[in-house]
Amino acid sequence: MNKIPNQIKYVIWAISALIFILFFSGRINPFGLNNSVHQITGYFFGLAFANLDYFIISSIPVFGMLLNSKRKEFKITDLIKDILIVLLFVTFSLLLGLYILTYIGKPSPLVAQYFISEPFLLYSTLIILIGIGMPFIIKKGSNKT
Template sequence: MNKIPIKIKYMICGISAMIFLLFLFGIINPFGLNDSLQKITGYFFGFSFNNLDYLAISSIPIFGMLLNSKRKEFKTADLIKDILIIVLFVIITISIGLYILTFIGKPTNPLIPQYLITEPFFLYSTLTVGIGIGLPFLLINRTEKLDEINEIGIEK
């Protein structure tokens, strides 16, 4: 994280805080796509969002900065790419999570309509967002081995 300029660190933290406040006060709904998802899939996904979900989603720029800190040198374009990579992985894991919900989230009570899909446990949406944030860190390895570079920084 020492390679990232301090102004950009403050800007990323400010953007994350602003996104969290917009989520918290209801100005932006992160998954306000229920109506369009219902038209496309025929299911209504009933999610209960809490502050932990909002915190995980709004911290994506900070995690993008952490992913960028694994690079050899800092470039703003690479920082934006890393943030977009994390957003892409979050969207993919949420899509997979919604697909899984169509199998395990259907109600068993005959009085509840079958098109209403609910979370199987309380932090399901937080878990899917967390997996989406963590996957780029597991799949993308940008660090060099320390024994390949000596103290001066010249490769052997």
């Protein structure tokens, strides 16, 4: 991370802190798409997103900065690309996690069949962490060849 200018590091840390404060205060809710997802898929996903999930998601710019620090030279466009790559992988892993949840979710005999809940505690956290880790694994694998 030595190649990234300090001003840009401070801006990224401030953006991450601001996003977390907005999540924590309830001003923004990235998971408020339940009605849209329910209309599209026919399932209502009962996921429990905790403050840890909000902290991890608000740290996406920091993880993008860490991914960018693996490059040989710093460019602001590459930094933006890396942040977007991490964001896309997290989005893809969440969608894939919801799809997997349709098969392994715990249906309850007391509620309707379209309601699916998490199979274990911190399922959403694990899916988000997998989405953040994938770009780093791919980048590490591409550097070996």
